[in-house]
Amino acid sequence: MTQPVEISFTEVALEKLAEHRGRVALVLTAADRLPGRLPRPAREAAARALASKAGQALKPGQVLELAFPAGMAADALVLVMLPQTSTQAEARRAGAALGAKLGRSHTLIHAGNHKLAADLAFGLALRGYDFSVYKTKPANGPARPGAGDGMMPESEGAATDALLDDAQAADAPEGTDAPIGDKARVTVMVKDPEGLAKLAQDAAAVAEGVFFTRDLVNEPANVLTTSDFADRLLAMQEIGLEVEVLDEDQLAALGMRALLAVGQGSESPSKVVVMRWNGGGDEQPLALVGKGVVFDTGGISIKPGAGMEEMTMDMGGAGVVAGTMRALALRRAKANVVGLVGLVENMPDGRAYRPGDILKSMKGDTIEVVNTDAEGRLVLADVLWYAQETYQPRAIIDLATLTGAVIIALGHDNAGVFSNDDALAGQILSAAQAEGEGAWRLPLGKSYDSLIDCRLADMKNTGGRAAGSITAAQFLQRFVREGQAWAHIDIAGVALPPGGTDLAPKGASGWGVMTLDRLVRDTYEAP
16 A cells, blocks of 8 residues: 655754755744754845745745755755644645655755644645556656566456556565665654654554555556455454455345345445454444445446546545544554445446346345436445444444535535434534544435335435435435434545645545544543
8 A cells, every 4th residue: 555655753953954965844933933053045045035925925834945945955945834823734734735745855844842743744644645556657767667567466356457456566575665765755853753753653543544545545446346445454454453354145144135236237246344443442333334336337327428437436435434444453542443344346237236126125124226326325225234233333424425416515625414413413523623624514304305205115216316415315314223323424525526635636535534533532532
């Protein structure tokens, strides 16, 4: 998987500012507070830059860059405006501005005793993400050995000649890594490096969870098959998670006919993967459930061709659950959490399920299929019921790239939150706000619920265009037991936004890992 940039913390040594080769960043609490022992030519240039129109317009969290500063060995001197009164979000944005231009150099950051140095480092790590494993000619170097030479692994559930090497860099033999001088590195000079390093450990775990989610969402569907996805989750046993994979025979025995119907037109076998982290006491766990449609053609109700290539992201909910579980395990969270993901592929085929089919769910309710492109709710229905039957969770949260309707309602700035429990909804929204991830609560109600009533079965799988994201949530709520605290988060608009965000380059955002980690930390962890 893609790893966050290496960040180390060291004591302040101002003499290193002049001799450092690479990039030097100065965290400034005010325009007139340049650090001492900065070479005079560089100091004068920085002072002039700060006094300029551009310098005076700098807001907290913004940066100003000077190329090849006189009197210094550095390629660039970056002035980071971050008053002590700055917010966490501003500190992270400042770090992200540095992370966006890491290249392959060594960046030295002078942060002194700034109280937000850890947040700056976290923002830098998140924005420094680069998913370029399939680039045969990286922007900053020669083609990778083996790239594009036909060396391809076999993988269950997909034609061998369609596969790429999904981890050419990560799976390279020992000794083939790029030399240390060819990798991006970051050193942060602070007054208390040991204390800051300890503070940054949990943030590093969360960053790795975010990267894991981004990698999963960015992967092409000929690589991230249901089997490959399950194998990546099984590998997290190495970091302490208990992982179990349920195959099609087991799912059939459990009665998960709704989930199995979605995947029956695909060569990739449907699976449910359960990840357990038992870091708390004897309390019942929080359950996280994710939709994992590794590719969604729409099935027989096939989608338009334009933009269908982005349906590799339809497993985004499962990706968020997986990344969150990784983060919790890496930071040894003092809570019990179970993550469950339903992995399927929705393809048109002679065996594919059809509009007009009537399915029986694990719960026992019957569902008339009126649109095979409303497939994610069928997957979630069975996994939600299994989670409740098996784990009796304190609360259950499902995440899914479920509806285009939520994008019409909220755009790409907010995920849609639905819940039958005001306290749980408030906790999710508070966690999202604290982490700077947009979320907005949308309603549920009986009048919306009636839109999915059906003449032939207990319900139909879509209520049509009107209130599409709400009727999808109402469908899911029918598979939540009375009295069970539950929330549904529709992340269709935020999982793969059309452009970059403050903390992520263009591509998968990893939205949700930070929110769920904060939720666990604030609400479910033992003191």
